[in-house]
Amino acid sequence: MAELRLEDVNLPLRAFQLELTLAVGATVALVGPSGAGKTSVLRSVAGLARPARGRIGVDGDVWFDAGRVDVPPDRRRVGLVFQEYALFPHLTVRQNVEFGGKRLAGELLERFRISRLAGQRPGKLSGGERQRVALARALAREPQVLLLDEPLSALDAHTKTTVRAELQELLHGLELPVLLVTHDFEDAAALAGQVSVLVDGKLRQSGSPAELVARPADGFVASFTGANLLHGHADGSTRVRLADGTVLAVAEPASGDVVLAVYPWDVTVGVEPPHDSALNVVAGPIRTISELGNRVRVTIGPVSAEITAESLRRLGLRTGQPAFAAFKATGTRVVAVPHSGTVS
Amino acid sequence: MRAFGLITGLAAGVALAFLALPIVAIFAHTSPGHLIHQLSNPVVRDAFVVSLKTTAIAQLLIVLLGTPAAYLLATRRFAGHWLAVTLVELPLVLPPAVAGIGLLAAFGRLGLLGGTLSALGVSLPFTQAAVTVAVAYVASPLYIRQAIAAFEATDPTLADASRTLGAGPARTFFRVVLPLARGGLAAGLALSFARGLGEFGATIMFAGSLQKVTQTLPLAIYAEFDQDFDTALAVSGVLVVVSILMLAGLRLGLSWQSSDSKTSTSLFGLSSSS
Numbered sequence: 001m002a003e004l005r006l007e008d009v010n011l012p013l014r015a016f017q018l019e020l021t022l023a024v025g026a027t028v029a030l031v032g033p034s035g036a037g038k039t040s041v042l043r044s045v046a047g048l049a050r051p052a053r054g055r056i057g058v059d060g061d062v063w064f065d066a067g068r069v070d071v072p073p074d075r076r077r078v079g080l081v082f083q084e085y086a087l088f089p090h091l092t093v094r095q096n097v098e099f100g101g102k103r104l105a106g107e108l109l110e111r112f113r114i115s116r117l118a119g120q121r122p123g124k125l126s127g128g129e130r131q132r133v134a135l136a137r138a139l140a141r142e143p144q145v146l147l148l149d150e151p152l153s154a155l156d157a158h159t160k161t162t163v164r165a166e167l168q169e170l171l172h173g174l175e176l177p178v179l180l181v182t183h184d185f186e187d188a189a190a191l192a193g194q195v196s197v198l199v200d201g202k203l204r205q206s207g208s209p210a211e212l213v214a215r216p217a218d219g220f221v222a223s224f225t226g227a228n229l230l231h232g233h234a235d236g237s238t239r240v241r242l243a244d245g246t247v248l249a250v251a252e253p254a255s256g257d258v259v260l261a262v263y264p265w266d267v268t269v270g271v272e273p274p275h276d277s278a279l280n281v282v283a284g285p286i287r288t289i290s291e292l293g294n295r296v297r298v299t300i301g302p303v304s305a306e307i308t309a310e311s312l313r314r315l316g317l318r319t320g321q322p323a324f325a326a327f328k329a330t331g332t333r334v335v336a337v338p339h340s341g342t343v344s
Numbered sequence: 345m346r347a348f349g350l351i352t353g354l355a356a357g358v359a360l361a362f363l364a365l366p367i368v369a370i371f372a373h374t375s376p377g378h379l380i381h382q383l384s385n386p387v388v389r390d391a392f393v394v395s396l397k398t399t400a401i402a403q404l405l406i407v408l409l410g411t412p413a414a415y416l417l418a419t420r421r422f423a424g425h426w427l428a429v430t431l432v433e434l435p436l437v438l439p440p441a442v443a444g445i446g447l448l449a450a451f452g453r454l455g456l457l458g459g460t461l462s463a464l465g466v467s468l469p470f471t472q473a474a475v476t477v478a479v480a481y482v483a484s485p486l487y488i489r490q491a492i493a494a495f496e497a498t499d500p501t502l503a504d505a506s507r508t509l510g511a512g513p514a515r516t517f518f519r520v521v522l523p524l525a526r527g528g529l530a531a532g533l534a535l536s537f538a539r540g541l542g543e544f545g546a547t548i549m550f551a552g553s554l555q556k557v558t559q560t561l562p563l564a565i566y567a568e569f570d571q572d573f574d575t576a577l578a579v580s581g582v583l584v585v586v587s588i589l590m591l592a593g594l595r596l597g598l599s600w601q602s603s604d605s606k607t608s609t610s611l612f613g614l615s616s617s618s
Contacts, residue, residue: 046508073507074516086505090523099519100509141509 001025002059004045004145004177009054011044011201013037018044018051018201024145027171027178029188031224032198038181039083041198042147045179046080047073058144058177079138079176083149085130087122093133094118100140108136127155128163135170148180152187164190185209185225197221213263215333222261222335228303229335230260238329244301248280249329258334266331267305269298270324271315279326286323300325367584373577382578390556391564391579398472398560399540402479406487406536411529414491415517419500429492436485440545443482447550451477474551475558483540487532494528495521534594538587 004024011018018037022028030038043049045056047063047070056064063071079100087096093114098105109115112132122130131151138146151167152160168191171178182188188195189209196206197220205217209225216222223229232240234254241247250260268274273281284301289312291297296312298305303325317323374382382388417428435443450456451468461468468474498521506516522529544562551558553567561579569576 046504048504048507072512073504074510074512076508078508080505080508082501082505084501086499086501088502088505088520099506099511137509 001175002144002177004058004179005056006041006045007055009041009044009051009056011037011040011049011051013040013201016201020054020198020201020203022179022196022203022206024177024179026194027180027192028194028196029192030179030181030196030198031183031185031188034183036198037201038183038198039149042080042149042179042181045076045145045147046078047071047076061144077141077144079141079143079146081131081134081138081146081148081151084154085122085134087130087133087137089122092119092121093125096122096133097136097140100137101142103140104142105136105140108140112136126159128159131155131163132166143176146174146176146178148178150182151180151191152182152184167191185212197224216261216335219259219261219335222259222333225263227261227263227333227335228267230262230302232258232260234258234334240332240334242302246282246301248282248332249278250332250334251330252334254334261333261335262303262327262331264297264304264306267303267325267327269300269305269307269311269315269317270326271317271321273324274326276326278329280329280332282325284322286317286319286321289317289319298323298325303327370577370580370584374574374581378574379578379581382575383582385575385578387555387559387564387568388575388579388582391559391561392582394472394475394556394558395541395560395562398475398479399483399537401476402483402540403487403533403537405476405480406484407533410484410488411491414488415495415521417488418492418495432488432492433485435482436489440482440543441549444478444546444549447474447478447481447546451550469550470552470554470558472551472557475547475560478546478550479540479543482543482546483536485536486539487529487536490532490535491525491529494525494532497528498524531594534590538590541583541586 006020006022006024009018009020015035016037018040020041022030022041030041032038040049044051044064050070051064051066053066054064055062055066058077062069063076088099091099094105094109097108097114109118112135114129114132114136117125117129117133122133125133131154152164155163164187171191178192180188180191182191185195193208194206195209195212197204197212197217199220205212205221207215212221213225213227216225216227219229230240230242230248232242232248234240234250234256236253236255238250238253239247240250240254240258240260248260273283282301282303287299287301289296289298291309291312294309296307296309298307298312298317300323305325383392413432417425417432438446448455448469451461451474452458453462453467453469468477502520502524503516506520507513511519541560542562543560544566547558547560548563548566553559553563555564555567559567561583565576565579565583568579
């Protein structure tokens, strides 16, 4: 498979500099909060933004080399799927796809199940259909790399699950480097083998979704992957005291002000204190209970636990009721010292 | 509340009656039969031909030069941008007599470019070409302003998408930007055509009022009205009909544009930091 390379790319943005070195072999998800510069990375690769420094290329082709090479967007073979899809409103679905290239258009209309919409204007399509047209159009270009800008954010929650599964299948079958941008860690984990976290124009961490969850480089990555963040103080031992006096055990010794990451699925909830004294326990009234399909988030003090709807009924939990959140010391990770990093 | 309703109703009635009265009066004096009969009057016919020809050529020039100018002003920001926009809009507020004097001072025999032109064997003032120049000068802002607005209203993301799909700047302009802006451009064309057709002040100063050569419909009205008021009325009737047609076309063009642009828009292209 080909490889997209960004080397020392430096692009001045309004609030900060984007600085990035990244190699994209299979599918890489660039995640981060909005305003982190994710879209600017895609625009730089596509030739719609011009970095101040750095090199961008695919295999032997150099698309950009600051001051020397700047191939115009129409001569870079890039398939860019825009956030709101940017379909041409005055052209039919078929004309939109053929705009990218005529050779594969018919085949792509079939493959994306949009042949029956071929004569329609994009204004009449649903969100999922628009996305398929946008993907077909980008692939009709016969690109060397595929760039997806927030491919799922324009969809409602219901459509999103279906489209995500479709996209997953498509990306697995593509023999192309794919760089996709999202602010949702769950989407990134579902679609990409590698996740790179971009904050304020700089890469915080790159790795497989599992690695990011297991060993988040800092508090931001931890909270981004869904962890609870607890602020506390340690004095060189494996014990950390939180602001409310609760003492928690951690796996490795730490000192000074620290941030602990605990994943909701590592936390159990009970109405009685747990018998196992080796467990970390946070006690307090239940602050909120929110159901997400079959899973339920229960928040006790600073900790959210994820339990099944069945457990919720079995325990008979209600908001305001005193309860206990318990988790192992090995699942309590020390991720950052608050003052040393710029956790935003 | 009732008094308020009454007063607004009354004021609106007076205003509308005031605006309608001159139009009604023209047609009260000229029956449709007389109007058509007057079209065979050589003065009217000649003026009609001169008007149509000069306005058509002026429109062609306005579209050919004004469209690229509008596109540039809509899509690029450069030092002196505001100056260029002011220059484009100036003829709109300039008294036509001033425009006429200006054109004479520029292209007249003793004007700025007069020497150059006569060296090339060209004498502009008081020719049909002069009418075209005057019309183009006065009518162009209406088209260019509307065209700038139309180009600014097209989603820049669509042009970006076109580029990444392999279309160069020219193909992007003709296949994406122009079709999306066409309603606004048509509206601008209708406005500037109507303005050009009614041009009087700059034309009479720069081109004179010579039957068959430079006498346009408005100039014919002026020439006829103390000799043959009926003819003047008939010519006016023709212009009223043309103006109403233009306005109808304008409405059509604008609704065309707005029904087309109600589609996907995004801020993608507007912000480089997201």
